[in-house]
Amino acid sequence: MIGYIARRLLLGVVQVLLVAAGVFALTEALPGDAAVTIAGDNPDPAVIAGLREQLGLNRPVGERFAEWLAAAAHGDLGTSLVAPRPVSEVIGSAFGPSLLLAVLALALLIPLATGLGMLAARREGGRLDRAITSTTLGLYAAPEFAMAVLLVTVFAVQLGWFPPTAVGGSLTANPALLVLPVLVLLLRPICSLSRLVRAGAIDAQRAPHVEHVRRLGLSPTRIRVFHVLPNAAAPAVQQLARTADWLLGGVIVVEAIFVVPGLGTALLDAVSARDLPVVQGLALVFACTTVLVNLGADITARALSPTSEVGR
Incomplete structure (x- = not known):
């Protein structure tokens, strides 16, 4: 290792x-x-x-x-051409909102996607499996900007339950500002991740070692948690890493619609203002984030399923 x-x-x-x-x-x-x-x-x-x-x-x-x-x-990415301050300071101020959105989305994504995938795999081809599969495929086909506009129209404009944007508000002081952006961030990843968990769980349930422990009389819950889930989760870890990288890299569309001052917004502002030091610094940060996140995913996948080819 x-x-x-x-x-x-x-x-x-x-x-x-x-x-x-x-x-x-x-x-x-x-x-x-x-x-x-x-x-x-x-x-x-x-x-x-x-x-x-x-x-x-x-x-x-x-x-x-x-x-x-x-x-x-040495941590010196230069000085911004627009704002008279270091590029690292510009990126640092924008990293907080993106990190907050990413952590909240991942904290909800992992249990929801795992639960949906395992639930669908319990009875392959059954009514519940078909219902979950149809719903996730439909949601995955919807573009993010369309879902964001729809949610803002319904829950912010018509019902008035949540603020439509984060303009003039603090994300930490007013958690309601986070509800709609996090919901939009969850919709597509939860569909793809639950499908991978479902496929992995179905394959794991047919594995010889699972058949063996089933003949030993272990309870179905114990078999699913300790023998099926680790093998089902290994392939999904790779997709989870791509999702985490996508979130930490700043989801430009979501941040732009909800006016969240994160990395995606900072990149858009830097490109429009031709602030090349900020663009170069953000690209370097995104590259480092991608490498570290995927390394962590490969190590986790290999630990969950040492005999598989995942993470090799």
Whole structure:
């Protein structure tokens, strides 16, 4: 296991470096540069030249990339071009709301999806199985923005039960602001995750070791919890990792509709303002998050089902 973790960490470092190089190259290829953005409308060429020299944009791209990467390794992601503060501070202030949404969504997603999947697998092809399958497929086909607009129209505008957006409110002081965004975040992942748990549980119920413990007279509940569930959960852990990465990376559509000041909103603002240091910093944070989350998922899946190919 230690060798496996070391190999995955090394692969993750390579992936992060490739993402960082790709993002830096793409932002450099965009028309204009930071000096033009800072100069604003009707810029003076002399002012732009001075800004380029001040920002070091007249130096070779490779030299600037190496300097940026070395600074990023020490936690220095540069300074925002829009707000006079470090990029790490911009990302840190936006990370809290995204993390809060992600934690709440995952805390509800894991038990709900596992319970639905195990419930559907109890009687394969039965009425309950067909009802859960039909409902989850229907919800999964609905786009997030459509479900968000529908929920806001019904529960915020017509019924007035929840605030329509988070504008002017604190997510921690007013938990009602979190209800609709978290519900939208749950709809699609709970469908895909419950389907994977269902499929894994059906396969596990037919496994020889489960048949053996069933012949030994163990109760159905004990068999499902201790023998079926671990094998059913192993494949679903991979999907859960992708969902966690999707949530931590900032769900742009959901945050934009509900005006949540998270990472997705920060990315949209940085792109629209051509704030390239913030875009590069966010890309690096997203890459690191993806590597760490998937590493944790692979280790968990391998621990749950050591004999399977999941996480190898």
